[in-house]
Amino acid sequence: MSALRPLDKLPGLNTATILLVGTEDALLQQLADSMLKEDCTSELKVHLARSLPLPCSVNRPRIDLIVFVVNLHSKHSLQNVEESLCHLDAAFFLGKVTFLATGAGRDSHCSIHRNTVVRLAHTYRSPLLFCDLEIEDFRATMAQRLVRLLQICAGHVPGVSALNLLSLLRGSENPSLEDL
Amino acid sequence: MRREPAGDVGRAKEMDETLAEFFRRTILKIPMTEMMTVLKTWNFLSENQLQTVNFRQRKESIVQDLVLLCEENRASLNDAALLDIIYTQFHRHQKIWDVFQMSKGPGDDIDLFDMEQFKSSFKKILQRALKNVTVSFRDAEENSVWIRIAWGTQYKKPNQYKPAYVVYYSQTPYAFTSSSQLKSNLPLLGQALTVASKHHQIVKMDLRSRYLDSLKAIVFKQYNQSFETHNSTTSLQERSLGLDINMDSRIIHENKVEKERVQKVTQEIFGDYPQPRLEFAQYKLETKFKSDLNGGILAEREEPLRCLVKFSSPHLLEALKSLAPADGEVISSFLEGPSVITRSSKVGKGIEESRRTCEY
Numbered sequence: 001m002s003a004l005r006p007l008d009k010l011p012g013l014n015t016a017t018i019l020l021v022g023t024e025d026a027l028l029q030q031l032a033d034s035m036l037k038e039d040c041t042s043e044l045k046v047h048l049a050r051s052l053p054l055p056c057s058v059n060r061p062r063i064d065l066i067v068f069v070v071n072l073h074s075k076h077s078l079q080n081v082e083e084s085l086c087h088l089d090a091a092f093f094l095g096k097v098t099f100l101a102t103g104a105g106r107d108s109h110c111s112i113h114r115n116t117v118v119r120l121a122h123t124y125r126s127p128l129l130f131c132d133l134e135i136e137d138f139r140a141t142m143a144q145r146l147v148r149l150l151q152i153c154a155g156h157v158p159g160v161s162a163l164n165l166l167s168l169l170r171g172s173e174n175p176s177l178e179d180l
Numbered sequence: 181m182r183r184e185p186a187g188d189v190g191r192a193k194e195m196d197e198t199l200a201e202f203f204r205r206t207i208l209k210i211p212m213t214e215m216m217t218v219l220k221t222w223n224f225l226s227e228n229q230l231q232t233v234n235f236r237q238r239k240e241s242i243v244q245d246l247v248l249l250c251e252e253n254r255a256s257l258n259d260a261a262l263l264d265i266i267y268t269q270f271h272r273h274q275k276i277w278d279v280f281q282m283s284k285g286p287g288d289d290i291d292l293f294d295m296e297q298f299k300s301s302f303k304k305i306l307q308r309a310l311k312n313v314t315v316s317f318r319d320a321e322e323n324s325v326w327i328r329i330a331w332g333t334q335y336k337k338p339n340q341y342k343p344a345y346v347v348y349y350s351q352t353p354y355a356f357t358s359s360s361q362l363k364s365n366l367p368l369l370g371q372a373l374t375v376a377s378k379h380h381q382i383v384k385m386d387l388r389s390r391y392l393d394s395l396k397a398i399v400f401k402q403y404n405q406s407f408e409t410h411n412s413t414t415s416l417q418e419r420s421l422g423l424d425i426n427m428d429s430r431i432i433h434e435n436k437v438e439k440e441r442v443q444k445v446t447q448e449i450f451g452d453y454p455q456p457r458l459e460f461a462q463y464k465l466e467t468k469f470k471s472d473l474n475g476g477i478l479a480e481r482e483e484p485l486r487c488l489v490k491f492s493s494p495h496l497l498e499a500l501k502s503l504a505p506a507d508g509e510v511i512s513s514f515l516e517g518p519s520v521i522t523r524s525s526k527v528g529k530g531i532e533e534s535r536r537t538c539e540y
Contacts, residue, residue, distance in 0.1 A: 032431045033431075043430075048431065048432070048433050
């Protein structure tokens with residue numbers, strides 16, 4: 001099981017594939033369903049995995065975007081994501097990786113501090129999104145955002161590439177992060 | 181405060197005040213939605229009498245009317261105790277139940293069980309020890325009997341408001357008791373049960389729960405009743421991963437093989453049926469500890485360490501079931517019943533894993 005590489009396969013015609021990685025099976029399934037409900041000109045495919053490395057599969061299409069889902073209520077999910085990150089080729093981190101933190105709304109249940117995930121995303125130079133996946137409306141909004149991100153990363157939006165997107169998103173980050 | 185009967189002076193013998201109060205409080209506890217059912221089960225007041233009560237008034241007034249009817253029928257303490265038992269049977273979840281297991285001596289014959297003889301023997305033993313005690317019985321399903329005991333002392337009348345309940349399944353050596361606040365009477369209760377049912381010894385098991393049915397299921401080994409049938413493999417595939425058959429084909433699960441394996445192991449151990457509802461389990465563990473660091477203090481001991489492991493959760497077995505990846509041996513040892521576990525290191529590791537991943 002080798003590390004996942006971004007450009008080792010040919011892209012499918014008008015196909016965009018997203019990989020959701022996380023321990024919360026139910027939430028990932030719901031997010032996948034929400035994403036597939038969106039109107040989209042590209043053909044979407046959603047892969048769900050518990051952790052990396054992925055089991056060997058020749059039939060897997062090229063993965064355009066990976067979203068690591070961390071549940072702030074569970075230290076185990078953070079640990080799982082951290083261990084999975086080692087199995088990813090460095091080239092992925094040029095805009096094709098996003099972190100998604102869920103569960104921030106219920107502060108009393110959080111066992112991971114917000115800053116931990118912020119720091120993790122900063123270390124890997126990737127954007128971090130916050131969303132309570134349990135709430136349907138928020139999940140639907142996030143699904144829309146992810147579909148747009150996916151289309152850009154798959155190269156289906158003329159004039160914008162994954163790398164452009166990365167610098168665009170970074171501009172809106174809190175400048176005090178540089179002090180961390 | 182009692183209403184004076186208007187007119188008929190010599191109508192009914194007036195009930196003892198304390199007994200009337202006990203009736204009043206017991207009936208007041210019953211929620212209005214269950215009132216008719218409970219009264220009909222009790223079967224002490226006739227249909228005609230019940231029809232004379234106006235059930236549309238305020239609850240206090242209804243209860244007053246019902247107590248008057250009880251007075252008319254010359255209800256005794258035993259009738260009140262029976263009503264209390266019925267109320268508890270409807271609300272068994274409000275009490276916490278312990279489990280006791282009795283055993284016969286090695287040379288004892290197997291006697292035929294006689295319910296009447298058991299009841300009279302049980303009552304006699306308690307009355308001989310404590311002069312003031314109220315014992316009432318109600319037969320229930322599956323050859324079981326519900327026993328209500330109100331404790332007193334040599335000099336005090338029994339306290340009717342803190343009774344102990346025992347549910348004894350006569351064809352088994354098991355009895356379930358509600359944890360009474362008056363713990364000092366527990367040995368006497370155990371002795372009475374043992375002698376009356378012609379056993380030799382009684383031991384408290386390490387099981388406690390609010391859910392009597394779940395305790396029964398565990399103790400009588402009624403869980404996990406899946407039978408192997410010739411088309412069991414197809415049913416696994418249909419229910420694989422717990423997903424809808426009409427799942428979107430654009431969603432692909434990467435860990436499908438692993439998930440199927442876990443699902444199969446879980447199903448083999450737990451079966452398909454809902455788990456009995458266990459809230460608390462406790463095990464003795466004798467183990468030697470391994471240590472990564474050279475010369476850890478715990479690892480150097482010659483003798484094994486004796487530990488006590490406690491698990492508690494609102495629904496323990498479902499929680500364990502959701503730990504699917506954990507060592508299957510740990511989980512199946514739960515279901516075999518609590519016992520001293522001496523296969524130590526594997527269980528120790530399993531418990532470590534479950535403690536790590538279980539976040540309750």
